Amino acid sequence: MSxxxxxxxxxLYKIFGGNPQEALEKVHAxxxxxxxxxxxxxxxxxxxxxxxxPAGKTTVIMGLSGSGxxxxxxxxxxxxxxxxxxxxxxxxxxxxxxxxxxxxxxxKEMSMVFQKFALLPHRTVLxxxxxxxxxxxxxxxxxxxxxxxxxxxxxxxxxxxxYPAQLSGGMQQRVGIARALTSNSDIMLMDEAFSALDPLxxxxxxxxxxxLQDELAKTVVFITHDLDEALKLADHLVIxxxxxxxxxxxxxxxxxxxxxxxxxxxVGDINRARVLRVRSVMQKTSERxxxxxxxxxxxxxxxxVIALSEGDTTKNYIVMRNGQQIGVLHMRDLVRALVxxxxxxxxxxx
Amino acid sequence: xxxxxFLFDNLGLRGWCGEDEGGGLSSMxxxxxxxxxxxxxxxxxxxxxxxxxxxxxxxxxxxxxxLTRGLERGFLDIKDSLKVVVDPLTQPxxxxxxxxxxxxxxxxxWMMIPLLMLVTWGVGRSGKLVALVAxxxxxxxxxxxxDHTMQTLAIIFVCAFICVLLGVPxxxxxxxxxxxxxxxxxxxxxxxxxxxxxxxxxLIFLFxxxxxxxxxxxxxxxAIVPVVRLTDLGIRLVDKDVIEAADAFGxxxxxxxxxxxxxxxxxxxxxxxxxxxxxxxxxxxxxxxVSAPGxxxxxxxxxxxxxxxxxxxxxxxxxxxxxILDRVTKAALARINAEQKS
Ligand SMILES: Nc1ncnc2c1ncn2[C@@H]1O[C@H](COP(=O)(O)OP(=O)(O)OP(=O)(O)O)[C@@H](O)[C@H]1O
Ligand SMILES: [Mg+2]
Numbered sequence: 001m002s003x004x005x006x007x008x009x010x011x012l013y014k015i016f017g018g019n020p021q022e023a024l025e026k027v028h029a030x031x032x033x034x035x036x037x038x039x040x041x042x043x044x045x046x047x048x049x050x051x052x053x054p055a056g057k058t059t060v061i062m063g064l065s066g067s068g069x070x071x072x073x074x075x076x077x078x079x080x081x082x083x084x085x086x087x088x089x090x091x092x093x094x095x096x097x098x099x100x101x102x103x104x105x106x107x108k109e110m111s112m113v114f115q116k117f118a119l120l121p122h123r124t125v126l127x128x129x130x131x132x133x134x135x136x137x138x139x140x141x142x143x144x145x146x147x148x149x150x151x152x153x154x155x156x157x158x159x160x161x162x163y164p165a166q167l168s169g170g171m172q173q174r175v176g177i178a179r180a181l182t183s184n185s186d187i188m189l190m191d192e193a194f195s196a197l198d199p200l201x202x203x204x205x206x207x208x209x210x211x212l213q214d215e216l217a218k219t220v221v222f223i224t225h226d227l228d229e230a231l232k233l234a235d236h237l238v239i240x241x242x243x244x245x246x247x248x249x250x251x252x253x254x255x256x257x258x259x260x261x262x263x264x265x266x267v268g269d270i271n272r273a274r275v276l277r278v279r280s281v282m283q284k285t286s287e288r289x290x291x292x293x294x295x296x297x298x299x300x301x302x303x304x305v306i307a308l309s310e311g312d313t314t315k316n317y318i319v320m321r322n323g324q325q326i327g328v329l330h331m332r333d334l335v336r337a338l339v340x341x342x343x344x345x346x347x348x349x350x
Numbered sequence: 351x352x353x354x355x356f357l358f359d360n361l362g363l364r365g366w367c368g369e370d371e372g373g374g375l376s377s378m379x380x381x382x383x384x385x386x387x388x389x390x391x392x393x394x395x396x397x398x399x400x401x402x403x404x405x406x407x408x409x410x411x412x413x414x415x416x417l418t419r420g421l422e423r424g425f426l427d428i429k430d431s432l433k434v435v436v437d438p439l440t441q442p443x444x445x446x447x448x449x450x451x452x453x454x455x456x457x458x459x460w461m462m463i464p465l466l467m468l469v470t471w472g473v474g475r476s477g478k479l480v481a482l483v484a485x486x487x488x489x490x491x492x493x494x495x496x497d498h499t500m501q502t503l504a505i506i507f508v509c510a511f512i513c514v515l516l517g518v519p520x521x522x523x524x525x526x527x528x529x530x531x532x533x534x535x536x537x538x539x540x541x542x543x544x545x546x547x548x549x550x551x552x553l554i555f556l557f558x559x560x561x562x563x564x565x566x567x568x569x570x571x572x573a574i575v576p577v578v579r580l581t582d583l584g585i586r587l588v589d590k591d592v593i594e595a596a597d598a599f600g601x602x603x604x605x606x607x608x609x610x611x612x613x614x615x616x617x618x619x620x621x622x623x624x625x626x627x628x629x630x631x632x633x634x635x636x637x638x639x640v641s642a643p644g645x646x647x648x649x650x651x652x653x654x655x656x657x658x659x660x661x662x663x664x665x666x667x668x669x670x671x672x673x674i675l676d677r678v679t680k681a682a683l684a685r686i687n688a689e690q691k692s
Contacts (some may be wrong), residue, residue, distance in 0.1 A: 079597055106600030118595035122613045122690050183599070320498050
């Protein structure tokens with residue numbers, strides 16, 4: 001596992017205010033965000049963050065407004081300097097980087113997509129897409145081909161000579177994504193990249209991102225406050241609250257085993273049938289059950305199985321992966337998994 | 351006899367004040383007092399304890415005219431050393447003004463007017479504006495104000511150009527550094543609120559009235575403020591998100607300045623240039639008091655020798671010039687705005 005970790009955050013703290021070091025000692029002594037603010041006027045932005053972000057996968061950071069998501073993602077390219085802790089990218093601590101090396105990291109190894117698009121209004125779509133090349137001092141002729149390729153790929157054929165203000169929000173964000181892709185960096189940071197778009201376009205963009213990911217397998221760090229979006233995109237889900245990590249792991253796992261009432265409240269409202277997969281609910285076995293209703297794929301959603309069973313809860317299904325049986329799904333388990341545990345149960349159980 | 355005798359008597363300062371010389375008139379009020387009859391002092395007539403009033407009671411206290419004379423002497427004393435520094439620094443200004451004046455007048459009208467129309471076209475890309483410029487200059491030439499108009503224009507061009515040359519970098523420095531901004535704002539406030547007549551005074555002493563840089567400096571000091579302020583404002587108003595994106599993609603601060611901040615601040619900077627040009631025009635009229643040539647001289651003649659017709663016509667000429675300059679710079683501004691919006 002550890003050899004395909006791309007970004008690794010270790011014991012990261014960020015405190016906003018006049019004297020962060022002194023405040024840090026108080027936090028080490030156990031003071032919480034609210035107390036710290038009341039007593040010293042310092043804002044605890046991040047509190048002892050430890051995350052390993054897998055290479056080639058999408059890590060989604062989720063949390064309510066003010067939980068520190070933007071602060072965290074800005075530490076990954078040092079737009080914000082931490083109060084304490086380390087950030088490793090490709091095994092190197094970027095806090096040791098000098099200015100020049102840091103700029104190279106930002107130019108070549110990481111790109112970023114912003115909530116409000118943040119395109120250069122006085123440059124054309126093509127020039128915006130080629131921004132990272134321009135920064136390296138390359139001419140328009142040098143990047144035109146690459147930039148056009150990515151603009152076409154995100155669905156902006158023939159718009160290269162427009163100015164950003166002439167495009168709709170959704171199209172502007174496509175330019176934002178093309179700009180990130182044209183830099184050919186392995187890592188893409190996306191801070192609420194789709195939050196400013198209306199729901200239909202948002203779904204389109206999510207599908208576009210999933211498609212691109214299947215093709216390119218970049219290391220994506222995606223921020224959102226929307227659980228549906230998080231579950232749709234995430235390979236690794238991190239839930240933040242008041243600057244600390246409440247729970248992280250595989251999304252299905254978090255959904256089925258929420259660690260804390262905060263997360264239970266979070267996951268309580270979603271359509272579980274559409275999100276949960278057969279593999280998370282099945283029993284691992286190679287025996288054939290009785291009353292077999294049919295075969296299902298391990299990656300099917302429970303919704304598909306319910307449709308298949310036509311509501312008959314007595315049946316059992318054989319779970320297949322690559323043509324081989326890997327388990328059995330009892331409809332009874334499926335139905336049970338659809339009902340979230342009541343808030344507080346986890347705390348009582350744990 | 352004097353009003354404040356009691357003060358010095360009671361404080362025991364009589365000795366320090368020295369003997370009353372008695373003779374001689376020492377101040378204006380003495381003179382006035384002599385003219386009228388000696389009257390009984392009432393509370394109603396008690397003067398403010400000013401320098402002159404206190405001097406009446408105590409000779410050691412200086413009179414107010416000593417103060418002004420002291421200031422004058424002080425200024426004259428440092429004048430020479432000040433000149434050593436300021437003179438060479440400002441010499442290029444004199445030179446630029448002299449040459450601009452010479453060129454604009456030496457070029458024949460049938461070259462100058464089409465040239466100005468061409469410039470207007472280049473800046474504004476509007477046929478109507480070019481026609482307006484042609485009409486105004488033709489009218490001014492028709493009523494024999496051509497030379498004066500060209501002189502005024504030459505001075506405005508040179509001074510506004512120098513204002514932009516100095517003002518934009520100052521504005522940038524202010525936008526990038528809060529301390530610079532804090533220390534410059536009071537100076538800008540002062541330059542903007544001081545009536546121009548006031549800073550003409552020390553300038554007259556510093557330079558001879560025959561040197562063009564005298565009015566050049568006066569105009570620049572007066573007109574540079576808006577371009578500085580609006581450059582500062584424009585750069586500070588640049589969208590924070592765009593700046594963050596520039597950082598996130600690894601721009602150097604130089605690339606950020608020239609590739610993002612200045613282009614995005616350009617509408618504001620151009621608005622500043624427009625105001626700077628308008629203020630140069632206002633000041634070049636006043637500067638005719640200190641030998642600036644141009645339409646202002648005609649206004650002055652109107653006032654001095656009560657030639658109503660000349661005064662009115664030259665006033666009209668200034669209005670026309672103001673309209674042209676304003677329209678042309680606004681057209682440039684509109685073009686920049688349109689480029690960024692569309
Ligand atoms: N520059 C700053 N100075 C002081 N406090 C800050 C600063 N930046 C962020 N904070 C505080 O840090 C906390 C986390 O902010 P952050 O912007 O990271 O939240 P977020 O999770 O991105 O929220 P949102 O969903 O609203 O974007 C907030 O309490 C915020 O007030
Ligand atoms: Mg945020």
